[in-house]
Amino acid sequence: MSALTWESSETTGGERTTRLRRELRAVHALVHRDLLRLAGQRTHTALMLLHPALYLLILGGGLAALIPQASLGVGYQAYLFPGMLMMTVQTPAIMVGIRLITDRESGYLRELLMAPVRRSTLLLGSCAGGTLTAAVQGAVLLGLAGVAGLPYDPVLLGLLLAGMVLASFTVTSLALALAVSLRRAETFHTLLGVVMMPLLFLSGGFFPLTALPAWARALSDVNPLAYAVDLLRRIIALRVPDQAAAAGIEWAGRQPPLFLEAALLLAGGVVALLWATHRFNRPE
Amino acid sequence: MQRHVGDDDLAPAALRTAAPASPPAPQDLPESAYAIRTRGLVKSYPGPEGTTTRAVDGLDLDVERGETFAFLGPNGAGKSTTIAMLCALARPTAGRATVAGVDVLTQPRAVRRRVGMLFQHSAVDPDLTAEQNLHIHARLYGLSRRDARRRTAEVLETADLTDRRRSPVRTLSGGMRRRLEIARQLLHAPGVLFLDEPTTGLDPHARAQVWEHLRTLRERHGSTLFVTTHYLEEAENCDRLAIIDRGRLVAQGAPDRLKAAIGDDLVVLRTGDDAAAQQVVRRLLPPDRAVTVDADGVSLRVPGGSAWIPRLCAGLEASGVAVHAASATPPTLDDVFFHHTGRSLDAPQPGRAAAHAATARTGGGR
Incomplete structure (x- = not known):
């Protein structure tokens, strides 16, 4: 009967005081799983890191000669750098959504639902795991700052990292909000294929939004990626004023304050996460 | 229980x-x-x-x-x-x-x-x-x-x-x-x-x-x-x-x-002289039990069938009837299911008999 006695001593030992701790442990468990997977799948991680680096080196290198510095305010590789950081954090963030669906298909999600914690805690854990893995990968790619002609200034790198954490949180939440309502991984992949290309090109990561026709600019005004890229770009301009690039997001011809952009990103992420939690809480 | x-x-x-x-x-x-x-x-x-x-x-x-x-x-x-x-x-x-x-x-x-x-x-x-x-x-x-x-x-x-x-x-x-x-x-x-x-x-x-x-x-x-x-x-x-x-x-x-609630065990004896064996077994069993003889040997239904086998064998040996084989088959859970629902658990097979044969493992003495 050792199992039963162990159980009862544990449950009588202050059920209320350990409630929050239990939920936190569950969040930690999910983050731990994401980090273990990141460390275990080295090839996959390396490929995910290689992809944005290739954009910076090949696309950036090739177009640098063609695009005059005057139109952007900076060299093309420097211009591309915030967009590349955005791509780096976006891939692992979206993977979280894909994994929610594959976990559902494989039955792993059901095992998670058996855990004696709230469903919102499980979603929060997935979100935290996605944000953290994305930020880790973003931090690695910050090492390429020199290629873009940026100084290795600790404050700049720290601010950029904070911006990337914020951006990955928002993208992870959006991916989760999408994933909770979809049952099949194929649908999610197809949807991403359709949606990601316009989101990326309307983010101002590859070319200035001012070059776009008016209707496309209107779309980019509601594109969360555009705010993320703009945030990163303005952080660079803040610390390295001679690297100030052409303006991104503008509301009626004026740039919104930096903190407002950050707050909008955070709010978008929180709303998406709340909605995802609401959907996820419905019994199956 | x-x-x-x-x-x-x-x-x-x-x-x-x-x-x-x-x-x-x-x-x-x-x-x-x-x-x-x-x-x-x-x-x-x-x-x-x-x-x-x-x-x-x-x-x-x-x-x-x-x-x-x-x-x-x-x-x-x-x-x-x-x-x-x-x-x-x-x-x-x-x-x-x-x-x-x-x-x-x-x-x-x-x-x-x-x-x-x-x-x-x-x-x-x-x-x-x-x-x-x-x-x-x-x-x-x-x-x-x-x-x-x-x-x-x-x-x-x-x-x-x-x-x-x-x-x-x-x-x-x-x-x-x-x-x-x-x-x-x-x-x-x-x-x-x-x-x-x-x-x-x-x-x-x-x-x-x-x-x-x-x-x-x-x-x-x-x-x-x-x-x-x-x-x-x-x-x-x-x-x-x-x-x-x-x-x-x-x-x-x-x-x-x-299983006991729905019926008794089936006991089958193969002997040197089934007709004589039938008489002997009848005397040993409570009077309300039927004992039949067919090509398989002497068959009877009793609760706790395997416990009866040694007694039956001893009685038959004492009467000079040789026992070649004895088996007791309890009702299976499939029989229980069939009893309550009118269907078999092993769905497509009609064979409750087949299920019987498969579980006829409670062998008796020889």
Whole structure:
């Protein structure tokens, strides 16, 4: 009967005081799983890191000669750098959504639902795991700052990292909000294929939004990626004023304050996460 | 043990209609003696054109602490739905259920903390090692880091997987994986362990291993095991069982009692002189028992058939009739199922006779 006695001593030992701790442990468990997977799948991680680096080196290198510095305010590789950081954090963030669906298909999600914690805690854990893995990968790619002609200034790198954490949180939440309502991984992949290309090109990561026709600019005004890229770009301009690039997001011809952009990103992420939690809480 | 069967057979109709409001009828065991109790449990789903389909229809179950309880029924009978309600994954439409002393409706998380659930198609993360899978699961259940490490090591030892703890799960064999999945459910030391078709898809060797493992668990920890199965011989080895068909409970009790309730064992004797043997056996048996002779030999039906064989043999030897072979075949659980539902569990076969032949293992003396 050792199992039963162990159980009862544990449950009588202050059920209320350990409630929050239990939920936190569950969040930690999910983050731990994401980090273990990141460390275990080295090839996959390396490929995910290689992809944005290739954009910076090949696309950036090739177009640098063609695009005059005057139109952007900076060299093309420097211009591309915030967009590349955005791509780096976006891939692992979206993977979280894909994994929610594959976990559902494989039955792993059901095992998670058996855990004696709230469903919102499980979603929060997935979100935290996605944000953290994305930020880790973003931090690695910050090492390429020199290629873009940026100084290795600790404050700049720290601010950029904070911006990337914020951006990955928002993208992870959006991916989760999408994933909770979809049952099949194929649908999610197809949807991403359709949606990601316009989101990326309307983010101002590859070319200035001012070059776009008016209707496309209107779309980019509601594109969360555009705010993320703009945030990163303005952080660079803040610390390295001679690297100030052409303006991104503008509301009626004026740039919104930096903190407002950050707050909008955070709010978008929180709303998406709340909605995802609401959907996820419905019994199956 | 048998006492609930009688009580419940009388009670359910009254309880079903008034299930949500009325408390369970008083029983002769205290509430704490039960691992699982349900009264009038119903789960219905919206069907086509406004109809409702009742997957589980007024279930009354009593499972005592520490027993191994089989939940037997054909596919689609409502076994998995019942289990989902009992471990608070699905909400009952009506009725009530208490698991490990906790109400599944009002305290679902407390129930989940006290039970383990092995799904029919269980899933472990194939890219992580056995140890990593267990550690993450332990943390999900709120164990501290130190406890998680300690319990992980303990259950790996119990599952006999310690030397494979650093292998990625995808490299483990089917049987090892199943043992790992069971081990994972033991991390938080649940009082009640649900196993939904635990051996489906395993080869006979792995099946035997899993059952051996489950028996050890029970002996060592006294856990209550609630096992759904459609394998008759697995249900046979449990302390008690419930038979479910189309969402309704058709019988509940110890396997021997259920079988005894529907009939006696078939005893067949092959002798040197069947006609003489018939006379001798008639004298030995109570007068109301029929003894027939056909091509198979002398046949008779008695309760406790195998215990009669030595007596019959001794009597026949004394009368100078040589006995070549003797066998006693108890009624099978399939017979019990057939008795209550008019159908066989081994669906497509017409052969209840075939099932008889397959289980004619209680051989007698020669």
